[in-house]
Amino acid sequence: MAKQKKSQADKGGLLEQLKVPQGPVDLSTYDTRATPGFTGTKDEGKLALENLGAELSDWQERLFAEGRQDGQRSVLLVLQGMDTSGKGGVIRHGAGLMDPQGLKITSFKAPTPAEKRRGFLWRIRQALPGAGMIGIFDRSHYEDVLIARVRNLVAPPVWNRRYAQINDFEAELAANGVTLLKCFLHISPEEQKVRLQARLDDPTKHWKYNTGDVDERKLWPAYTEAYEAALERCNGPEAPWLVIPSDRKWYRNWAVTTILLETLQSLNPEWPTADFDVDTEKKRLAAT
Amino acid sequence: MAKQKKSQADKGGLLEQLKVPQGPVDLSTYDTRATPGFTGTKDEGKLALENLGAELSDWQERLFAEGRQDGQRSVLLVLQGMDTSGKGGVIRHGAGLMDPQGLKITSFKAPTPAEKRRGFLWRIRQALPGAGMIGIFDRSHYEDVLIARVRNLVAPPVWNRRYAQINDFEAELAANGVTLLKCFLHISPEEQKVRLQARLDDPTKHWKYNTGDVDERKLWPAYTEAYEAALERCNGPEAPWLVIPSDRKWYRNWAVTTILLETLQSLNPEWPTADFDVDTEKKRLAAT
Numbered sequence: 001m002a003k004q005k006k007s008q009a010d011k012g013g014l015l016e017q018l019k020v021p022q023g024p025v026d027l028s029t030y031d032t033r034a035t036p037g038f039t040g041t042k043d044e045g046k047l048a049l050e051n052l053g054a055e056l057s058d059w060q061e062r063l064f065a066e067g068r069q070d071g072q073r074s075v076l077l078v079l080q081g082m083d084t085s086g087k088g089g090v091i092r093h094g095a096g097l098m099d100p101q102g103l104k105i106t107s108f109k110a111p112t113p114a115e116k117r118r119g120f121l122w123r124i125r126q127a128l129p130g131a132g133m134i135g136i137f138d139r140s141h142y143e144d145v146l147i148a149r150v151r152n153l154v155a156p157p158v159w160n161r162r163y164a165q166i167n168d169f170e171a172e173l174a175a176n177g178v179t180l181l182k183c184f185l186h187i188s189p190e191e192q193k194v195r196l197q198a199r200l201d202d203p204t205k206h207w208k209y210n211t212g213d214v215d216e217r218k219l220w221p222a223y224t225e226a227y228e229a230a231l232e233r234c235n236g237p238e239a240p241w242l243v244i245p246s247d248r249k250w251y252r253n254w255a256v257t258t259i260l261l262e263t264l265q266s267l268n269p270e271w272p273t274a275d276f277d278v279d280t281e282k283k284r285l286a287a288t
Numbered sequence: 289m290a291k292q293k294k295s296q297a298d299k300g301g302l303l304e305q306l307k308v309p310q311g312p313v314d315l316s317t318y319d320t321r322a323t324p325g326f327t328g329t330k331d332e333g334k335l336a337l338e339n340l341g342a343e344l345s346d347w348q349e350r351l352f353a354e355g356r357q358d359g360q361r362s363v364l365l366v367l368q369g370m371d372t373s374g375k376g377g378v379i380r381h382g383a384g385l386m387d388p389q390g391l392k393i394t395s396f397k398a399p400t401p402a403e404k405r406r407g408f409l410w411r412i413r414q415a416l417p418g419a420g421m422i423g424i425f426d427r428s429h430y431e432d433v434l435i436a437r438v439r440n441l442v443a444p445p446v447w448n449r450r451y452a453q454i455n456d457f458e459a460e461l462a463a464n465g466v467t468l469l470k471c472f473l474h475i476s477p478e479e480q481k482v483r484l485q486a487r488l489d490d491p492t493k494h495w496k497y498n499t500g501d502v503d504e505r506k507l508w509p510a511y512t513e514a515y516e517a518a519l520e521r522c523n524g525p526e527a528p529w530l531v532i533p534s535d536r537k538w539y540r541n542w543a544v545t546t547i548l549l550e551t552l553q554s555l556n557p558e559w560p561t562a563d564f565d566v567d568t569e570k571k572r573l574a575a576t
Binding site: 065068069088091092095096098099100101103105107138193196197200203204206207208209211214217218271272273274276278281282284285288 | 353356357376379380383384386387388389391393395426481484485488491492494495496497499502505506559560561562564566569570572573576
């Protein structure tokens with residue numbers, strides 16, 4: 001572990017390493033089974049994840065405390081990826097290491113008619129984390145340039161305008177103290193097939209299976225193209241995309257959690273100073 | 289552990305053991321340092337809590353899965369207690385063992401003017417858990433018969449009517465599939481003094497301290513009376529109160545978590561059966 005931490009620091013951290021560079025994006029050049037920044041085995045990866053818990057919780061509490069006083073800062077982790085890529089798994093195993101009181105988790109399904117009428121960003125704004133909180137989006141406003149584009153849910157000029165609208169929105173968030181982390185959980189179609197098969201084979205996983213999953217799967221190339229467009233066109237310096245190789249679940253969980261930890265460390269929230277006189281309060285308390 | 293489980297089962301579980309009997313309530317008869325249902329040491333208690341994690345998560349996922357299909361059931365854990373009694377600690381250490389995706393945690397502060405205008409139960413209804421979810425209230429509608437009564441925030445006839453309104457509300461919840469668990473985290477005034485002192489002594493805990501805490505502390509007898517009234521008057525069979533001895537943090541965390549586990553077990557949610565033909569789907573998937 002000590003060695004890995006040092007080697008990541010040399011490279012400016014895992015976050016810098018997994019950031020999508022500006023310019024055109026070709027997802028076929030990203031290896032879905034790679035484990036950048038980690039050289040150990042699966043078991044070592046699982047242990048490394050567990051070992052992040054104490055430090056992560058500590059930083060989370062500092063951010064939370066800052067938010068309870070004057071702080072306005074928050075973190076927003078956006079999780080996107082094809083079905084079975086592990087958005088839920090990252091939340092369960094990574095975010096699950098933290099105090100749930102400091103998390104605001106939102107899972108976005110197909111928008112309701114009422115939500116649609118209010119514009120695609122309305123429900124996203126409703127779900128933003130408050131000061132000191134870590135927001136997590138399981139799917140997000142990106143669905144409005146992913147499934148909406150692939151499935152022709154809106155006309156091309158409509159989804160085409162949304163990239164600029166998203167960039168404006170995310171710049172506004174950054175200006176309001178929200179640190180954005182957008183993670184694309186990148187799996188191969190072969191790995192997806194294995195995972196869907198596993199859901200069909202195990203009766204305790206049937207509830208996770210949707211007959212629409214196979215239909216979506218057939219549109220893999222179109223989704224890849226839509227993801228590439230989103231990663232290229234909405235990749236501002238304050239709202240970076242990261243590609244997380246996700247064929248290995250343990251690596252995916254460790255990587256996203258590590259990036260979250262690095263982000264909290266770079267925010268470096270301080271414990272708030274007392275807004276009361278400590279000695280006076282000690283005397284008042286002693287007198288009770 | 290095995291021995292303890294058996295002994296609890298003999299008594300109908302920890303939940304039954306900690307339930308407040310019908311009739312007048314005298315909190316002075318409840319020992320705040322007791323550890324009913326647990327005979328081990330502090331370290332054993334902490335370990336026993338950790339050991340509940342896997343089973344608790346499994347039952348939580350079953351309830352969640354049920355809610356994703358046709359189920360309407362949910363659980364609502366209400367945490368009440370004097371300042372420093374450990375409402376946040378229970379959430380961090382107990383609820384923190386579960387998947388945060390299945391939790392809906394709400395911390396109630398003083399109501400805003402807009403909330404007050406809508407009646408005291410409005411904001412509570414907004415925060416109810418959806419199907420399959422475990423809701424957790426850090427403070428609740430009971431504040432409206434606790435601080436509201438002690439501090440004369442409303443006239444006596446107003447708070448006096450609220451007990452019946454709460455009973456109606458909770459009966460409605462039960463009829464809608466919400467299993468209510470109301471836990472009073474019972475600490476002694478001496479233990480509170482130690483904990484407030486610790487917050488003043490540690491600069492990383494100053495943010496948790498509020499000068500109003502000492503003022504509230506001076507009203508301990510009035511709060512005790514208000515709690516006794518709430519526990520007596522709102523203790524219907526489907527919305528029971530439990531007194532959790534809470535001077536020992538490790539016991540408090542273990543006890544509330546154990547009660548939650550027992551509740552999930554008694555709900556006994558089943559994995560949903562497939563609403564599709566498994567063989568057909570296997571063939572469709574194989575063809576992709």
